[in-house]
Amino acid sequence: MAAFLRILSIFSYCLLAACLRHLQTTQLGLDPPTTNRLNGESFQQDALVTFNGYQYAVFWEASERNASIRHVVVARRVVGGEFEKLVLGDYGQVEDDGHDVISLGISQTDGSLHLIFDQHDNDLRYRSSTLGVATSPTQTTWSADVLFTSSILNFLPGLSSIDKPTHFSNVTYPRFLDIPRQAQKLIPGIGAGGTPDLLLELRVGRSGLGDDWLYHYYPADKNTNQGGRWVEVGKYLLGVNNNPYINGLDFDLQGNLHTTWTYRDFINDTGKDVAVQAGPNGPENNHDLNYAYSSDGGYTWKNTWGQAVANVHAPTIPSTAEASSEVRRIGNLPPGTPIAPTSPGIVVFGIPKFGGILNQEAQTVDSAGRVHVLNRENGTGVEQWFHYWRTSSSDKFTSGYWIRTPLPLSVPGDPNNITGIVGVIGKRGKLINVSGSSTHKNTSASSERNSGQGSDHGDSGDTLLAILPSNAPSPNNLTTQSSALTILQSTSKGQFEDWAVAWSSAGGCGWEPLVDRYRILEGVLSLYLVNLDGSSDGQGRVVEVVDLQVA
Ligand SMILES: *[C@@H]1O[C@H](CO)[C@@H](O)[C@H](O)[C@H]1NC(C)=O
Ligand SMILES: *[C@@H]1O[C@H](CO)[C@@H](O)[C@H](O)[C@H]1NC(C)=O
Ligand SMILES: *[C@@H]1O[C@H](CO)[C@@H](O)[C@H](O)[C@H]1NC(C)=O
Numbered sequence: 001m002a003a004f005l006r007i008l009s010i011f012s013y014c015l016l017a018a019c020l021r022h023l024q025t026t027q028l029g030l031d032p033p034t035t036n037r038l039n040g041e042s043f044q045q046d047a048l049v050t051f052n053g054y055q056y057a058v059f060w061e062a063s064e065r066n067a068s069i070r071h072v073v074v075a076r077r078v079v080g081g082e083f084e085k086l087v088l089g090d091y092g093q094v095e096d097d098g099h100d101v102i103s104l105g106i107s108q109t110d111g112s113l114h115l116i117f118d119q120h121d122n123d124l125r126y127r128s129s130t131l132g133v134a135t136s137p138t139q140t141t142w143s144a145d146v147l148f149t150s151s152i153l154n155f156l157p158g159l160s161s162i163d164k165p166t167h168f169s170n171v172t173y174p175r176f177l178d179i180p181r182q183a184q185k186l187i188p189g190i191g192a193g194g195t196p197d198l199l200l201e202l203r204v205g206r207s208g209l210g211d212d213w214l215y216h217y218y219p220a221d222k223n224t225n226q227g228g229r230w231v232e233v234g235k236y237l238l239g240v241n242n243n244p245y246i247n248g249l250d251f252d253l254q255g256n257l258h259t260t261w262t263y264r265d266f267i268n269d270t271g272k273d274v275a276v277q278a279g280p281n282g283p284e285n286n287h288d289l290n291y292a293y294s295s296d297g298g299y300t301w302k303n304t305w306g307q308a309v310a311n312v313h314a315p316t317i318p319s320t321a322e323a324s325s326e327v328r329r330i331g332n333l334p335p336g337t338p339i340a341p342t343s344p345g346i347v348v349f350g351i352p353k354f355g356g357i358l359n360q361e362a363q364t365v366d367s368a369g370r371v372h373v374l375n376r377e378n379g380t381g382v383e384q385w386f387h388y389w390r391t392s393s394s395d396k397f398t399s400g401y402w403i404r405t406p407l408p409l410s411v412p413g414d415p416n417n418i419t420g421i422v423g424v425i426g427k428r429g430k431l432i433n434v435s436g437s438s439t440h441k442n443t444s445a446s447s448e449r450n451s452g453q454g455s456d457h458g459d460s461g462d463t464l465l466a467i468l469p470s471n472a473p474s475p476n477n478l479t480t481q482s483s484a485l486t487i488l489q490s491t492s493k494g495q496f497e498d499w500a501v502a503w504s505s506a507g508g509c510g511w512e513p514l515v516d517r518y519r520i521l522e523g524v525l526s527l528y529l530v531n532l533d534g535s536s537d538g539q540g541r542v543v544e545v546v547d548l549q550v551a
């Protein structure tokens, strides 16, 4: 906490499109005394979720009795208030492994919380709360005994009978994402009834040898007494002697789901300890930036030219009239066809092995449907952050065209020179879009934006924020990492080339920053950060939430 209070916010930044102002720093808890970070990893989706006036956070905290054992903590607060915590003391986490984060998803319809945690190539660990927790928060007693009465499952409710080794073994990187209303409408009926409101993505396999799968959550229905249940969408990203690493998944305002990824090729590491360390299956084996989108919640996928590349429908899903095999066969793609490394047209930028592209950095989609990726490359002999973006698919002239630009090595006015030093495996950043209407004071100008279907010509504009943690050594102690943070911004009006400093701090971001992707819709950039707590031994760390007003 102390660290972020030392922030100097420089008010002249407020002349730019997005003006960030520090609102509040709140401590969530103590980060466990492990070598690897169990809280705040770039792929952790999500650690911080705002819904219905409350913000929810998840993190590991060491047991009071034995610091080698960690428990899942779920915290909530009225947005802007103080957190109240509940501890799931009946599960003890013991591996010192930075993959083993906690991911949180919330059903907007039935109000249940969904947790997956402690996953690194092991059996699924899933737990959900009672119903109504998030939809009736004032009537909820914030207690583990009341809310988390069900046990930890090694399968998803509704899918107890599908083959566990195929679906729920060797699981890593669970990611939840709200399915917005406009996307719910596009999802085909699969005979289950109702409409899904939460998406789950996860990897099955291991680094260099794995596939990514998708599931939908159908909320509980009081009228039919039907409980909440998960439905398998299917394996959508196939690894072939490699594994895909996604930068993220995002729905646009039309309901299309976009994803970008890199492949990591397999190096046989038999006999080496790979549980914690990356090598020899490290990021040097990553290659290419790939892209695909789905207009039906993940069942079918197209490449950047709109050509069908995958028909994920699991062949095992019971047929209904609506989902007949005819409907489910797409051209020459039978059900059960994932996106493969050889699928045509998925590579949007060819980046060689040893080319410096990292796995799981950042992605967002803006209000005009432009897909933005933050990653890094070393094609020029200098490892540098790159911004890759796809023009709006509704743009008449440059529909779905990809642009790739390095972030400038030096951004004027950045005291941290954050873009000057980028490591091959340095701390990863985040990207988030803020719509023109929330950043432009002239509301009559911003109302010209044609609600999401915007073209690149004449829209009042989106502002893209890049939240960049320092990859450099600390200026005061070269054996430690700097905890500096700079937030850069660029605008659609400036073709995203007008990078400028929106915020900077010499400290306060000790590890990889995470963003509340939902609270930004209310004009607040809420960051989940891990920092030294300033204790005398220099070892203690805290998990905190830092709120910045976007104006
Ligand atoms: C603390 O937990 C670890 C991991 O389970 C165990 O090895 C150790 O014996 C425990 N220590 C004590 C004092 O109980
Ligand atoms: C996946 O898990 C199963 C056990 O369920 C194990 O037999 C298998 O070796 C694992 N595969 C990989 C690639 O780790
Ligand atoms: C790796 O090599 C070992 C022998 O060196 C072999 O037994 C094993 O099957 C190989 N693993 C894979 C996944 O190819």
Ligand SMILES: *[C@@H]1O[C@H](CO)[C@@H](O)[C@H](O)[C@H]1NC(C)=O
Residues within 6 Å of the ligand: 378, 380, 381, 382, 383, 422, 423, 424
């Ligand atoms: C980038 O590539 C150059 C030339 O191959 C190499 O000398 C340099 O070490 C690389 N930078 C990083 C950060 O790996």
Ligand SMILES: *[C@@H]1O[C@H](CO)[C@@H](O)[C@H](O)[C@H]1NC(C)=O
Residues within 6 Å of the ligand: 409, 410, 417, 419, 420, 421
């Ligand atoms: C920032 O770093 C870059 C790359 O090392 C360097 O070219 C530039 O001069 C630096 N700028 C400042 C202000 O230190």
Ligand SMILES: *[C@@H]1O[C@H](CO)[C@@H](O)[C@H](O)[C@H]1NC(C)=O
Residues within 6 Å of the ligand: 251, 252, 253, 365, 366, 367, 368, 369, 433, 434, 435, 436, 438, 520, 521
């Ligand atoms: C960012 O883009 C998404 C997708 O188009 C949209 O739902 C969201 O409203 C945008 N966020 C902001 C803050 O404009």
Ligand SMILES: *[C@@H]1O[C@H](CO)[C@@H](O)[C@H](O)[C@H]1NC(C)=O
Residues within 6 Å of the ligand: 442, 443, 444, 445
């Ligand atoms: C706001 O934008 C509109 C449309 O571009 C323009 O006509 C108007 O003069 C602007 N108002 C101010 C106060 O800048």
Ligand SMILES: *[C@@H]1O[C@H](CO)[C@@H](O)[C@H](O)[C@H]1NC(C)=O
Residues within 6 Å of the ligand: 477, 478, 479, 480, 538
């Ligand atoms: C630099 O940091 C290291 C690691 O925390 C510590 O051991 C060392 O004492 C520090 N050096 C100085 C000069 O503060």
